[in-house]
Amino acid sequence: MSYIKIDKNKCKSCYLCMDVCPKKIIQKSNELGKTGEYIVEFKDEKNECLGCAQCAIVCPEIAITEVHKNE
Amino acid sequence: MQVFSVPKSIKQNSNFTFCSGCDHGVAIKLVAQTIDELNLQDETIAIASSGCSVLLYDFLDVDCLEAPHGRACAVATGVKRAHKAMGNNKFVFTYQGDGDFASIGLAESMHSALRGENITAICINNTNYGMTGGQLGPTTALGQITTTSPKGRNIEYHGFPIKTAEQIALCDGVSYSARVALYDIKNIINAKNSIKKAFEYQKKGLGFSFVEILSSCPTNWKLSPKKSHEKIKNELTNIYPLGVFKDINND
Amino acid sequence: MNKELLKGNIAIAKAALNCGCNCYFGYPITPQTEIGEYLSKQMPANKLAYVCAESEIAAINMALGAASTGAKVMTSSSSCAVSLMQEAISYASSDELPIVIVNVMRAGPGQGYIFPSQGDYNQATIGGGNGDYKTIVLSPSSVQECIDLTYRAFYLAQKYRTPVILLADGLLGQMAEAAELTENPYPEIDNSNWRLDGAKNRPSREIHSLEPDQNKLNRHIVKLYQKYSAIEQNECDYEEYKTQDAEVIITAFGTMARYAKALCNHYRNKGVKIGLFRPKTLYPFPYKRLNELSQKAKIVIDIEMNMGQMLKDVRLAVLSNAQVAFIGKPVGDWLREEEMINAANNILKERYASI
DSSP states (O other): OOEEEEOTTTOOOOOHHHHHOTTOOEEEEEEEOTTSSEEEEEOOTTOOOOOOOHHHHHOTTOOEEEEEOOO | OEEEEOOTTBOTTOOOOSOTTOTHHHHHHHHHHHHHHTTOGGGEEEEEOSSGGGGHHHHBOSEEEEOOTTOHHHHHHHHHHHHHHTTOOOEEEEEEEHHIIIIITHHHHHHHHHHTOSOEEEEEEOSSBTTTTSBOOTTOOBTOOBTTBTTOBOHHHHOOOOOHHHHHHTSTTEEEEEEEEOSSHHHHHHHHHHHHHHHHHHHTTOOEEEEEEEOOOHHHHTSOHHHHHHHIIIIIHHHSOOEEEEETTTO | OOEEEEEHHHHHHHHHHHTTOOEEEEOOOTTTHHHHHHHHHHHHHTTOEEEEOSSHHHHHHHHHHHHTTTOOEEEEEOHHHHHTTHHHHHHHHHHTOOOEEEEEEEEOSTTOEEEEBOTTHHHHHHOSSSSSOOOEEEOOOSHHHHHHHHHHHHHHHHHHTSOEEEEEEHHHHHOEEEEEOOOOOSOOOOOTTTOOSOOSSSOOOEEOSOOOOHHHHHHHHHHHHHHHHHHHHHOOOEEEESOTTOSEEEEOOTTHHHHHHHHHHHHHTTTOOEEEEEESEEESOOHHHHHHHHHTOSEEEEEESSSSSTHHHHHHHHTTSSEEEEEEOOBSSOOOHHHHHHHHHHHHTTTOTTO
């Protein structure tokens, strides 16, 4: 099972990761971040994450700190 | 298998101080990844400059020296030459904005390139003075509205912008000069390759290497991060074409 | 003794090399150009760092970068071009980087001309850059002192991690006299705990003047001033000539002190108890000693090749202990002995009928 880890304290709610995720499993959460906007969360209920790391590549805050890819 | 982790050369618990969606963070991440890949962390002296790039030493876990506004390439020259005089071959790069590199510091930048100083300069081009709130800079595009060109840059009042990577490529001492962008995955990977090549050329002692990175400034452009990337893709790359303008190994 | 006929500029360059200067960055300007010319032959031959910089701004910033590595760094220039360096001198002071800056003064303001002058006393001692900082300023009066004080400039720069200005003038830079290239008498200072040489087996280091936290910035500046206090305590240096019984004290620095000495001899022959007080450190200025001397004096005459810049420091030292008078001429055909005597006669004739 592939997955990512998001450091909630680093997210600045730019949503570039949501846009780039091919499976649209990064979504806005109900939690407000330091910019006053809702931060993102990783919600992969159907185990769709590909471990492609595109989200980590575009994240300007290195808030996506880990990407694990299932072999 | 872990396919992404925070680069070793990024300071633990450091938080970028950039605005939401700013490409500076991506650029610094690429620089850190390249330092890791080339195993340069313990031989690097990074030169920070003035502007949004100023707090580089808060993020990068390498020795770091701040330069006065515009003087990063002169400071880097001193660092590199002094170490050489003492028998050391250290890795030295500058991280500057377009105002720093191509306006107030153009003389220092250009002459370092002309001399062929064996250093690397990374220039973040976001077409305005970001830290002071988005004023007209040397790279502001014709027609672009800034706080000091409220009706847009026009030739009569403000003159023409500079195409930095092309200008630097004309200097004989340059080993590599490229312009890259960060608006999508493909371009980010391409940018990383350019930074890596620039760093490797310095390691090989080939002379001045330069990467201009077209970057977003969502706050001052008054666009969302996504729309900022679209602006770079659809507008800015027409004015500032991406590409390699000099590569000593291909020329 | 192994004296040779040396020009002031060459003496500075030779002394710099002799005490291990391994980085020089400069841009030509009269009357100091021989320093860079001399070093351009010696340094590349020994694989030392030498750059003909594109401007004085670039030169001082190269010096700033080189200083961060723990190298022994010098730049040299003159007056209007030292003005261009002020920004980086302010940075280097805050960064605590050791740089030796040689200013072979010419006339100002602006371009002025290549005549000798002492018009940069204020710029050097007060600081032409922004913010709360001070630079050590050494003032040679002879070619021998060009050597001695170059050694001292490198030593103090390393010891206190701060820029040091060697403030000569065009007269001294261009004149040749017998001097001995002695050995550097000062010990090496260990810089391994702060220099930037790559974070190998140690945490990374950062050197910067920017500090967005006002408490930290306050603490940093207070720390700098503790250092300046130590410099003021330890490093005041001066020469006294016939001050033992002096009722009249002449104050002068650099080349003007040589003329002032002749003036002392002139009046001693006429029975006037007169002596010379010459600060060798302009910052720190030897207020305490001059104050002591002035308590026994009636008149203090300050002589400068400017319109009275050290004068304010002389007044601060003398306070109301004695009358303070000034003889000066800014530039060019500097004060000749007879000019000085005429001016001094006017000051002294009321008290000393014998002159």
